[in-house]
Amino acid sequence: MASLSLENVCKVYPNKFEAVKNFNLQIEDKEFIIFVGPSGCGKSTTLRMIAGLEDITSGTLKIGDRVVNDVEPKDRDIAMVFQNYALYPHMTVFDNMAFGLKLRKVPKPEIEKMVKEAAKILDLEKLLDRKPKALSGGQRQRVAMGRAIVRNPKVFLMDEPLSNLDAKLRVQMRTEIAKLHQRLGTTIIYVTHDQTEAMTLGTRIVVMKDGLIQQVDTPQNLYEKP
Ligand code: ADP
Numbered sequence: 401m402a403s404l405s406l407e408n409v410c411k412v413y414p415n416k417f418e419a420v421k422n423f424n425l426q427i428e429d430k431e432f433i434i435f436v437g438p439s440g441c442g443k444s445t446t447l448r449m450i451a452g453l454e455d456i457t458s459g460t461l462k463i464g465d466r467v468v469n470d471v472e473p474k475d476r477d478i479a480m481v482f483q484n485y486a487l488y489p490h491m492t493v494f495d496n497m498a499f500g501l502k503l504r505k506v507p508k509p510e511i512e513k514m515v516k517e518a519a520k521i522l523d524l525e526k527l528l529d530r531k532p533k534a535l536s537g538g539q540r541q542r543v544a545m546g547r548a549i550v551r552n553p554k555v556f557l558m559d560e561p562l563s564n565l566d567a568k569l570r571v572q573m574r575t576e577i578a579k580l581h582q583r584l585g586t587t588i589i590y591v592t593h594d595q596t597e598a599m600t601l602g603t604r605i606v607v608m609k610d611g612l613i614q615q616v617d618t619p620q621n622l623y624e625k626p
């Protein structure tokens with residue numbers, strides 16, 4: 401059973417612009433799917449529709465067997481990590497990570513436990529009392545991921561999560577994301593401009609252009625053909 405499926409999904413913005421046209425994709429459990437393509441080809445729009453941050457104009461989005469077109473973002477079994485981290489500057493690392501759980505009315509002792517577990521996985525245990533401005537770029541990125549993993553979602557969406565980091569940190573975080581994928585056994589959909597990231601992380605790569613899927617294949621077939 402596919403863990404996520406998009407069937408004829410289209411997005412027309414209110415100004416009539418067709419950003420995504422007839423998007424069809426079946427994603428299996430535990431896949432690491434990469435979206436690539438030029439700026440403006442519809443990658444973020446697709447991710448945002450999956451997250452529920454943008455309405456689907458037509459077509460069907462399923463998570464497992466469940467049609468989620470009209471399900472609120474917080475009730476989808478999905479977490480999204482943004483390019484700009486989107487951390488709350490006035491909150492500590494702990495509160496940033498706990499925020500989504502509080503929103504879902506998870507009991508306090510359970511929140512404590514879940515946040516601490518995620519902090520352990522991401523090596524943030526000693527930073528839980530800090531505010532984002534007292535963290536390095538890589539640490540902020542880990543908090544943003546921590547905020548997503550505390551919810552133990554079935555599907556992770558990552559929109560260029562490493563693009564604001566310097567080259568060295570990017571390589572390091574890439575390895576961490578690969579480990580996280582192994583360790584959590586979740587499905588990941590990941591947008592990137594970086595071919596090395598696409599090749600090393602992806603189980604399959606979706607190439608988009610002008611709102612359409614051009615090609616879907618393994619990194620080996622896409623990049624390593626003679
Ligand atoms: P990508 O993530 O691949 O760079 P986006 O999904 O952000 O592309 O955007 C796809 C296209 O839709 C772009 O041409 C963009 O200008 C347009 N677009 C994005 N958001 C809106 C919006 N709210 N209203 C109108 N057009 C939009």
Ligand code: ADP
Binds near residue numbers: 439440444
């Ligand atoms: P990205 O760097 O992910 O491609 P953009 O800078 O294209 O993102 O877009 C940032 C935000 O602006 C998004 O929320 C997107 O929906 C919105 N946006 C992008 N293009 C347009 C547009 N043509 N009209 C209105 N909103 C847009």
